[in-house]
Amino acid sequence: MGAVSTSTIAPDVANLQRIALKIFLDDESLLEPGDVIPVFHRWIQTQAVDGLLIDVADYSHMPTGPCVVLVAHEAHYVLDRAGGRLGLQYARRQPLDGPLSHRLATLGRLLLRAGRLLETDTSLPGPVRFRGNEIECVANDRLLAPNRAETLTAFRPALDAFLATLSAGAEWTLTQETDPRARFGLLAQTQAAATLDTVAERLG
Amino acid sequence: MTWKEALGNSVPADLAREIDTYESQLALKGQGKIDDKVFAETRLRRGAYGQRYDNGQRNDGTGVKMLPFPSNGRTKGPDTVWDAPGMQRIKLPFGGLTAAQMDTLADLSEEYSDGVCHITTRQDVQLHYVHIDDTPSLMRRLAAAGITTREACGNSVRNVTACPIAGVCRDESFDVTPHAEASMRFLLGHPDVQDFGRKFKIAFSGCRQHACGLVIMHDFGAIAVTREEDGVEQRGFEVYVGGGLGAVPHQARPFEPFMTEDEILPTLQAIARVFARLGEKRNRARARIKFLVAQLGLDEFRRLVREERAALAHDDRWTAYLDGLPAYGEQPLKTGHPLDDESGSPTFKAWARTNVYRQRQPGYAVATVSLPLGDLSGWQFRRLADVARRFVGDTVRTTVEQNIVLRWVRESDLPALHGELESIGLARPGAGSIADITACPGTDTCKLGIASSRGLAAELERRLGEQIETLDEAVKQLRIKISGCFNSCGQHHICDLGFYGVSRHVGGHIVPHFQVVLGGKWVDNAAAYGLAIGAVPAKNIPEVVRRITDRFVHDRQGAETFYDFTKRVGKRALRETLKDLTTVPPHDVRPDFYRDWGDPREFGIGDMGVGECAGEVVSLTEFDLVGAETQVFEAQLQLEADDFAHADALAYGAMLQAAKGLIKTEFIDISADPNQIVTEFRSRFFDTQLFFDKYAGGKFAQYLFRRHARGERPADRDTARQLIEEAQLFLEATHACQARLASQPAVPPTGNPPAVAGRA
Numbered sequence: 001m002g003a004v005s006t007s008t009i010a011p012d013v014a015n016l017q018r019i020a021l022k023i024f025l026d027d028e029s030l031l032e033p034g035d036v037i038p039v040f041h042r043w044i045q046t047q048a049v050d051g052l053l054i055d056v057a058d059y060s061h062m063p064t065g066p067c068v069v070l071v072a073h074e075a076h077y078v079l080d081r082a083g084g085r086l087g088l089q090y091a092r093r094q095p096l097d098g099p100l101s102h103r104l105a106t107l108g109r110l111l112l113r114a115g116r117l118l119e120t121d122t123s124l125p126g127p128v129r130f131r132g133n134e135i136e137c138v139a140n141d142r143l144l145a146p147n148r149a150e151t152l153t154a155f156r157p158a159l160d161a162f163l164a165t166l167s168a169g170a171e172w173t174l175t176q177e178t179d180p181r182a183r184f185g186l187l188a189q190t191q192a193a194a195t196l197d198t199v200a201e202r203l204g
Numbered sequence: 205m206t207w208k209e210a211l212g213n214s215v216p217a218d219l220a221r222e223i224d225t226y227e228s229q230l231a232l233k234g235q236g237k238i239d240d241k242v243f244a245e246t247r248l249r250r251g252a253y254g255q256r257y258d259n260g261q262r263n264d265g266t267g268v269k270m271l272p273f274p275s276n277g278r279t280k281g282p283d284t285v286w287d288a289p290g291m292q293r294i295k296l297p298f299g300g301l302t303a304a305q306m307d308t309l310a311d312l313s314e315e316y317s318d319g320v321c322h323i324t325t326r327q328d329v330q331l332h333y334v335h336i337d338d339t340p341s342l343m344r345r346l347a348a349a350g351i352t353t354r355e356a357c358g359n360s361v362r363n364v365t366a367c368p369i370a371g372v373c374r375d376e377s378f379d380v381t382p383h384a385e386a387s388m389r390f391l392l393g394h395p396d397v398q399d400f401g402r403k404f405k406i407a408f409s410g411c412r413q414h415a416c417g418l419v420i421m422h423d424f425g426a427i428a429v430t431r432e433e434d435g436v437e438q439r440g441f442e443v444y445v446g447g448g449l450g451a452v453p454h455q456a457r458p459f460e461p462f463m464t465e466d467e468i469l470p471t472l473q474a475i476a477r478v479f480a481r482l483g484e485k486r487n488r489a490r491a492r493i494k495f496l497v498a499q500l501g502l503d504e505f506r507r508l509v510r511e512e513r514a515a516l517a518h519d520d521r522w523t524a525y526l527d528g529l530p531a532y533g534e535q536p537l538k539t540g541h542p543l544d545d546e547s548g549s550p551t552f553k554a555w556a557r558t559n560v561y562r563q564r565q566p567g568y569a570v571a572t573v574s575l576p577l578g579d580l581s582g583w584q585f586r587r588l589a590d591v592a593r594r595f596v597g598d599t600v601r602t603t604v605e606q607n608i609v610l611r612w613v614r615e616s617d618l619p620a621l622h623g624e625l626e627s628i629g630l631a632r633p634g635a636g637s638i639a640d641i642t643a644c645p646g647t648d649t650c651k652l653g654i655a656s657s658r659g660l661a662a663e664l665e666r667r668l669g670e671q672i673e674t675l676d677e678a679v680k681q682l683r684i685k686i687s688g689c690f691n692s693c694g695q696h697h698i699c700d701l702g703f704y705g706v707s708r709h710v711g712g713h714i715v716p717h718f719q720v721v722l723g724g725k726w727v728d729n730a731a732a733y734g735l736a737i738g739a740v741p742a743k744n745i746p747e748v749v750r751r752i753t754d755r756f757v758h759d760r761q762g763a764e765t766f767y768d769f770t771k772r773v774g775k776r777a778l779r780e781t782l783k784d785l786t787t788v789p790p791h792d793v794r795p796d797f798y799r800d801w802g803d804p805r806e807f808g809i810g811d812m813g814v815g816e817c818a819g820e821v822v823s824l825t826e827f828d829l830v831g832a833e834t835q836v837f838e839a840q841l842q843l844e845a846d847d848f849a850h851a852d853a854l855a856y857g858a859m860l861q862a863a864k865g866l867i868k869t870e871f872i873d874i875s876a877d878p879n880q881i882v883t884e885f886r887s888r889f890f891d892t893q894l895f896f897d898k899y900a901g902g903k904f905a906q907y908l909f910r911r912h913a914r915g916e917r918p919a920d921r922d923t924a925r926q927l928i929e930e931a932q933l934f935l936e937a938t939h940a941c942q943a944r945l946a947s948q949p950a951v952p953p954t955g956n957p958p959a960v961a962g963r964a
């Protein structure tokens with residue numbers, strides 16, 4: 001008995017809700033994961049970010065994967081080291097209204113807002129800067145979005161619209177996760193440099 | 205499309221039916237048609253556990269705040285909000301895992317949890333922050349991979365554990381894996397295990413001398429033994445019953461020196477029936493089988509079990525698995541081949557020294573994947589499954605030390621295996637060393653946690669990991685185990701240096717502490733349990749480890765073990781070594797002492813406000829509590845000196861003094877007369893429920909009442925030891941009660957007016 005393949009199931013990205021977006025740190029050496037723990041606790045105290053904020057989980061002892069998780073009912077805010085790259089991820093767990101493109105834009109706004117809060121947090125030892133020209137999108141649902149070419153085809157229109165807004169029309173290159181067992185994931189990169197502030201303004 | 209539709213016939217029919225029923229129960233609960241308590245036990249028996257803050261309240265460091273979950277009053281148990289995240293425990297009998305199952309666990313951790321799989325001290329896997337609405341899909345996906353969560357929690361037979369190196373161990377009598385598996389299959393969902401007052405834990409060990417099976421701390425433990433009968437080797441088990449850790453640990457008693465293989469399952473069934481019939485049901489605190497064995501006496505318990513066994517109707521399943529035993533065994537993926545001693549980099553050699561065990565089968569080894577705090581990410585688990593496919597196939601097991609072992613590694617593959625593990629961040633050396641610490645979830649996610657066991661473990665692992673190459677060899681071998689509270693999920697009783705979380709009220713603040721537990725024994729199947737020698741502020745625990753290990757290196761005689769060292773030097777001397785570390789610096793000098801490891805929040809202070817008058821009276825209480833702590837410690841020393849009567853009297857005296865201290869917060873003129881103390885304590889703190897623990901209710905008070913009612917009957921080793929454990933718990937409950945009282949708004953006391961002064 002083994003893991004069940006979903007290779008025969010058609011993707012259904014229109015109903016996809018569990019989506020995670022991640023932005024990457026420009027200079028990882030300026031942030032120790034543990035530095036973020038008090039910041040996340042403070043966010044809970046001051047309700048600094050959207051959602052019912054519950055607790056902070058510390059996984060900074062792990063060499064890869066989530067480092068520090070701000071656990072919320074609607075989504076997790078994660079200082080994430082998956083793929084060996086440190087960044088901030090917003091991982092949605094509860095449904096959002098609207099079509100996929102609208103939902104992606106909402107997730108993007110929530111993520112960028114949290115990213116900007118980290119960038120402007122004076123309690124952190126070094127200046128934290130996120131790259132405005134790189135974003136990762138993961139569909140956290142192997143049933144509705146298996147990691148296959150058909151999912152990419154179905155997902156592209158909404159994603160392209162979202163990315164075009166982020167970069168003011170500049171082109172993006174997409175790299176898809178190759179392991180078919182992994183979640184459907186895309187790394188989007190553009191040559192057009194931008195600060196997080198700029199990207200956030202474009203998203204509105 | 206749903207997972208139920210997608211998986212279709214991939215889920216075995218029996219499991220599919222059970223999960224369908226469970227899903228229906230979720231729907232009925234939503235309609236208010238199932239009682240909270242009934243539903244709670246229902247989900248627990250499916251492994252769906254509660255988690256910290258699921259009552260909708262959390263101290264954010266500035267006070268206790270409501271968490272307004274959008275549940276509209278819907279609950280999943282008493283005081284448990286529906287939408288609050290929970291923990292899913294996943295049972296892995298004897299820790300066995302296939303590569304495909306690892307893939308599934310990886311997927312589930314990413315989609316339903318926080319991307320992390322946690323290996324527990326009972327060879328289970330736990331996922332945290334799981335929404336209960338996701339649990340049916342999660343269970344179906346597990347079932348399709350051959351895993352059930354049935355009876356992972358709740359009052360039934362929990363995961364059956366066994367040595368992770370069973371079948372490849374150089375010292376075992378024989379491979380106990382098939383017996384562990386058969387026990388699990390036979391008892392899973394069996395009607396005779398559905399009516400217990402508490403859980404029931406089973407372990408199998410292949411030998412007496414090692415620790416792997418931890419038989420002595422189990423409700424039912426079996427050690428593989430052989431004997432010769434008419435020139436033929438016969439296999440059987442040395443069977444123990446009535447062990448358990450928890451708040452009041454008991455060592456298992458020898459039930460039968462040689463039980464033939466074919467008697468294991470019927471005897472387990474007979475024990476289950478006796479436990480279900482005679483075990484305590486109303487008082488959870490005394491409902492484990494250890495209390496029944498103690499109450500009946502071992503001989504009477506044995507007689508009842510044998511009587512029950514004789515009356516059982518024959519069941520073919522008792523012995524069906526035995527026919528397959530001669531052919532039982534794992535098939536190695538590759539032909540064995542020895543490792544050239546010169547092979548590998550220095551990093552590989554350092555890893556191999558601690559993480560590789562040479563199997564009894566020539567050319568093969570077991571490689572331990574040492575997991576920090578038992579955690580690995582979903583991505584790592586999937587990659588580890590690939591590593592398993594490449595090197596060993598489906599021969600992976602979890603361990604009670606929260607690690608994973610890959611069995612049947614061809615020795616000559618070890619350098620390549622190490623390289624693969626390095627590439628996925630799983631080549632941490634030091635498995636089974638002092639830097640490989642066991643810790644329960646503690647305050648991170650457990651509702652009962654008092655202090656941060658994982659925070660402390662992470663800090664100690666970091667410090668000790670940095671020093672590991674320079675530590676004395678004798679120190680490297682020591683084991684540290686940490687629990688977040690006295691319930692001992694971190695197994696703090698059965699190691700060299702044990703710690704469990706407590707709190708102390710200091711100058712209007714609550715300070716995280718850990719009790720230091722010495723005198724435990726990991727080897728010989730957990731042959732000895734340690735006892736607490738004193739509470740130390742959490743922030744001083746790394747220094748406790750340094751001082752005690754330094755003293756061990758300095759004062760060790762020859763090849764003396766740490767256990768023998770602590771016995772020879774004595775707890776009094778070791779406690780003296782730590783004396784200055786028990787002091788808590790003032791808040792304005794060292795505010796970090798008032799925060800726990802890995803947590804920047806002010807520790808449990810909530811909206812505490814302490815009046816001056818209360819502070820004055822509390823200081824008298826503190827005086828009594830210190831005196832009580834001293835008496836408990838003295839009781840331990842008398843126990844070690846085999847003066848059981850004196851130990852018993854001191855433990856009793858400690859409870860009386862602690863109770864007296866608490867009474868002084870309301871009635872300062874309390875006398876030293878035990879009758880008056882117990883009467884006043886009962887009316888002021890028990891009848892009013894002021895002393896009640898949120899989860900344990902009045903059980904700690906009952907320890908005092910029971911001992912007081914017992915009068916002057918003689919004590920033996922077991923009763924004295926138990927009373928010491930109970931006195932320690934009574935003291936902790938007194939500290940907690942005192943802290944609760946101090947945190948309440950100042951109001952005049954109810955009941956009898958104070959004779960001289962009271963809490964204003």
